[in-house]
Amino acid sequence: MSFNSTPRAGRRQPLTAATRDVQAAPVRVSFKTQMLKAREDAIVQAASRLLAEKGFDLMTVDQVAADVGIAKASLYKHFSSKEALAAAAMVQVLDRARTFLATLPDANPLDQLKAVVRWMMQLQLAGEMPSLPSQNSSLRATLMNNKAYLDGLMAASDRIGGWIEQAQAQGLLNPKLPAIAVLYTLYARACDPVLDFLKMGGQHSDEQIVELVLGTCFDGLVSR
Amino acid sequence: MSFNSTPRAGRRQPLTAATRDVQAAPVRVSFKTQMLKAREDAIVQAASRLLAEKGFDLMTVDQVAADVGIAKASLYKHFSSKEALAAAAMVQVLDRARTFLATLPDANPLDQLKAVVRWMMQLQLAGEMPSLPSQNSSLRATLMNNKAYLDGLMAASDRIGGWIEQAQAQGLLNPKLPAIAVLYTLYARACDPVLDFLKMGGQHSDEQIVELVLGTCFDGLVSR
């Protein structure tokens, strides 16, 4: 994604302070803000892809910068650390999750839950689900101090947790299971190694893999 | 584990070549071999514990050496690389698995499978199950060139795979599921993040966590 060929290049002359203040300022600020946001989005997207591919520890900031096509020092003007970059990637997928959850058509709570898990697994198979190690303490600290991350996680958990309780109340999910355990089990499908193993086997399409794991998750391995 | 206070310390005098050859040699060789193996076991055990605690990427060879109480250079006399050390840790748990599988009392194949998964999860909760990232390619290469690892993995997979097929033939497991997918799903319980999350929650004992996850694995989340 390049920002060199802009339709507004003709406005790049120096402006007096008066001109800036009276009329040009709002436009320029908006334009620059857009460019800034677009570039940051490009950085986050590259980081997200590399996090999905290699994981946090094996991903290097050099790779992200090279992928975006900027210098590493420039990247550090946008994100203060590798951890903050990873956090931004997580916030991005949580935003995508918020959008997805908001556009889900009405259905019974069990189908809603299945749709969410299906969406997470498709994201992982597409290489767009960043995988962060739960063991890295500096990363955990950064995430726990990131309001956007915590808010996004809470929003998703509230929504999904509500469906879990409804499904249990309606007898669609096993009511003996603690709701929090169900939530964790669903979230864990976003980084389930079985998906990758089956994909490496090459015997099944992505859709088949998703439905297979979805089935074992909700219905178990035992005959019904 | 220290090797400094040995009951054979009195034999530490220099020996002439003749003495070594005639009578001391066989004893000394055996003793030295025992010491060597014991020290290597200590290294592997420390590595295994640290791998379970921090994972491969965050574990450092310095930590392993410090944990054992030897210099890093000494460790490298036993294992040629960090990857080889991790492989040895995996071989160790595969050996433990072989022993466990061999001593399982006869039962129907489904109960055998449940016993295996229970054992793996108990090992993880006890902090004795090394966790290796499936993404690290240099580690994968080392593992795939390690005969002991491949043999151990094959032995376990054959045994467990046999039970899976029997269980499916008897209608105890869903026969529509590919056996290999079932095998992966069971193996994945050894590194299931849900175990750690539930443990961190502090609401359940290890036994409760194991039975909870065992239940969702085999019976699913849905009401039966």
Place this chain on the structure above:
DNA sequence: GTCTATAATCAGATAGAC
């Protein structure tokens, strides 16, 4: 804000004395 160049640190691996 972007770049080149570099600092600072850390971790895997090795040299060489004993």
Place this chain on the structure above:
DNA sequence: GTCTATCTGATTATAGAC
């Protein structure tokens, strides 16, 4: 085989010119 001391390379992060 074990040790101390060191090498080597990679990686996070920054300084300073433009």
